[in-house]
Amino acid sequence: SFCRYFRSRTKKRYSLFLLEVRVSHACKLLSEKDWSIAVVSYESGFMNFSNFNRHFKSVTGKTPLEYRKKFHETKNVG
Numbered sequence: 001s002f003c004r005y006f007r008s009r010t011k012k013r014y015s016l017f018l019l020e021v022r023v024s025h026a027c028k029l030l031s032e033k034d035w036s037i038a039v040v041s042y043e044s045g046f047m048n049f050s051n052f053n054r055h056f057k058s059v060t061g062k063t064p065l066e067y068r069k070k071f072h073e074t075k076n077v078g
Contacts, residue, residue: 022046023059030068031075037064 006014026044029035035043041052041064056064 019055020059023056026052026056026064027060027067030064031071037068040064 003014006012006017010017022045026040026046029040029043030037033040038049041049044052046052046055053063056062056067060067062070
């Protein structure tokens, strides 16, 4: 019943919301830390590395490696 209530208020599935929060945390870690992508995936709550890559790309449109490279390019330019 919580999931139905959550969806009625946010128009979003709870599982999708949680996925977006985890990916957002991963983005923060990728931009701030020099940890390996595998460590970032586990620290973000993903227990399966390939699952992390798939979900990260579905939310951001980039792989974690592409995100990290793009972030560091814009950081060095600006």
